[in-house]
Amino acid sequence: MKQKIKEKPYKTATKFDVCTHLQPIVKVLEDNGNAADRLTGIICDKGDGNILLVENEIDFKLIENHFELPDFIVMNEQKSRIVCSKCWCSLEKKVTGRKFNTSQKIFY
Numbered sequence: 001m002k003q004k005i006k007e008k009p010y011k012t013a014t015k016f017d018v019c020t021h022l023q024p025i026v027k028v029l030e031d032n033g034n035a036a037d038r039l040t041g042i043i044c045d046k047g048d049g050n051i052l053l054v055e056n057e058i059d060f061k062l063i064e065n066h067f068e069l070p071d072f073i074v075m076n077e078q079k080s081r082i083v084c085s086k087c088w089c090s091l092e093k094k095v096t097g098r099k100f101n102t103s104q105k106i107f108y
């Protein structure tokens, strides 16, 4: 059976972690060989919201097969990004040259 992502209760992103809607997704990705960039942590981008970067290609099939996703979680394969539109929070694959609208240090 697929794992459900509960809408409530939830917590939005912190400096170190994505919102609780996306946390189980990060865990499954990490259990399957991807890695979140915990060194950079959450990037607070003025345009794109709170972003957690992952090192490797996001396995969308894996996520699809594992979770029953609510409407507010949007998978954008083209941009290698998973967005929680409720919390304005997302997971994104690291891409060289990607510019963030933030004054934070990004470690790559």
Ligand SMILES: [Zn+2]
Residues within 6 Å of the ligand: 010, 012, 019, 020, 021, 022, 084, 085, 086, 087, 088, 089
């Ligand atoms: Zn959320």
